[in-house]
C-alpha cells in the first residue's frame with residue numbers, strides 16, 4: 418500500500434475538529450512535503466519524523482512523500498501531528514499493518530523516537546470517546562486522558578510502542594491495558610489517573626484555608642460569604658497587611674464543588690492551555706491569581722495559538738486580581754465584556770473565537786499609592802493629585818461592574834494576637850443552602866440573573882421600594898447599579914432564607930456597594 422490515512426485532531430479554542438492525516442508515497446525524486454495549512458512547527462515535523470523513524474529501527478521510505486492534513490482550511494499547530502505522520506509513513510511503506518479499528522493518534526516525536534506530551538488532549542479524548550475512536554497518546558498525557566473516562570486509550574513512551582498499540586489485536590493486549598488510565602502510562606501517571614477519575618470519591622485534596630483564620634474584618638468576611646452565595650464580584654480596599662490577600666484566598670473554601678458537567682468543561686479549558694487539572698482537585702473550583710505584570714494575552718487569552726487566558730482558566734471559579742490599579746488599563750477594560758456576558762471573544766488571524774469566561778472577580782487594592790490613606794496606624798504621604806491618578810486607573814465602567822466594594826481596615830493588635838478568632842458558624846453551609854435556594858428558584862445564581870429573571874424574583878415590599886428609590890437618588894446609581902443592588906439584596910435574602918427582599922437586606926446591600 419502506498420497510501421495511508423491516520424486520524425488526529427487539531428485545536429480551535431475549545432473545539433477539537435477531526436483531522437485526517439493522508440499520506441502518499443509515490444515514485445520520483447526523494448521529497449517530503451506537508452500540505453494543508455500547517456504552521457511552521459508542523460512543517461518541521463518532517464525532520465523529527467525522519468530521525469525518529471531511523472532511530473527506532475524503521476526504514477525511511479524513498480520516493481516522493483506527500484502528507485495532506487485535511488480539511489485544509491483548518492489551521493494546524495504544534496507537534497501533535499508527528500506521531501500520526503510517522504505511523505502513516507510506516508503504514509504507507511508497508512512496515513506496519515493498517516489498524517482494524519479507527520484510531521486517533523497524538524504526540525510529538527523526539528529525534529530518538531521518544532514520544533513527548535502535547536497540550537489539549539483531554540478535550541481531544543472527550544471528542545474521540547463520543548465518536549468511538551480508540552486513542553494513542555504520549556504516556557505522559559495518560560493521567561489527563563484518563564480523566565475523560567475513555568475506555569480505549571493507550572499511552573506510549575515511544576514510536577515503537579505506539580506502533581505496537583496500533584496493530585495489536587484487542588485480545589493480545591494485556592488485561593490491564595485497556596480501560597481508564599491510558600495503558601503503558603508510567604506508574605505515577607497511571608496512579609494519578611486511577612485516583613482522579615471523575616466522580617471517584619477516593620481522591621484526596623489538601624484542605625482549603627478557612628475563614629476562621631482571619632482576625633476581625635467582619636464586613637469583609639460577610640462580603641466574601643455574600644460573594645460566594647450569589648456569585649458576586651468584590652473589591653477590597655485597605656492598607657498593606659490588613660488581610661486582603663488572605664481573605665481572597667479563603668473564597669474557594671466557601672464555594673461548593675463543581676458539578677460533573679462543570680468539571681469536564683473546566684478540565685477541557687485547562688487542557689487546551691497546556692495545564693493539567695490535578696486529579697485530586699478534579700471538582701474543585703479554579704482560583705487564578707495572575708500577577709499584574711502578566712501580558713494581556715496571558716490574562717484575557719489570544720495570541721497565535723488562541724490559548725485561553727487566565728479569565729477562561731478561572732471559568733466557574735475565582736479570578737483574583739491583587740493590586741488592581743497596577744494592571745494594564747487595556748487589560749482591565751477588556752474585562753468588561755466577560756464580566757457582563759461570561760464569554761470572551763478573541764480575534765485570531767481572520768477568525769473570531771469565543772471562549773467561556775464565567776469567573777467571579779475578586780480584586781484588592783490600597784486606598785492610595787502609599788497605602789495609608791484613612792489608616793489609623795500610619796499617616797498617608799500621598800498628594801491629592803497622585804491619589805486621583807491612582808484611582809483613575811480603574812475606569813468607571815469597570816468599577817460599575819463590581820458588585821461590592823468594602824473597606825478592609827487595619828486590624829487592632831489585640832484582635833490579631835487573640836488565641837481564638839470568633840468566626841461565623843459554618844459559612845460554607847450557609848453559602849450552600851443560599852445557592853441551592855436560588856438555583857432551584859431561578860436556575861441561576863443572583864449575579865447571573867437576566868433582567869426578566871431579576872424582575873420575577875426581586876419583589877420588594879412598599880418600604881423596600883421606598884428605600885431603593887431614595888438610595889438610588891442619593892448614590893447616583895446607574896441602571897446597572899440598581900440591578901446589581903437588587904441582585905445583592907436577593908442573595909442576602911437567600912442567605913437569611915427569606916422569600917422577599919426586605920428593607921434590612923437592601924440596607925446591607927447598600928453598605929456592601931459603597932460608592
Ligand SMILES: Nc1ncnc2c1ncn2[C@@H]1O[C@H](COP(=O)(O)OP(=O)(O)OP(=O)(O)O)[C@@H](O)[C@H]1O
Nearest residue numbers: 630631632633656657658659660661662663664828
Ligand atoms: N485580619 C488578619 N487576621 C490574621 N492575620 C492577618 C490579618 N491581616 C493580616 N494578617 C497577617 O498578615 C499577613 C499579610 O496579610 P495580607 O497579605 O492578606 O495583607 P494585604 O492586605 O493583602 O496587604 P497588601 O496590601 O500589602 O497586599 C497575613 O499572611 C497574615 O499573617
Ligand SMILES: [Mg+2]
Nearest residue numbers: 661662739781
Ligand atoms: Mg495583598
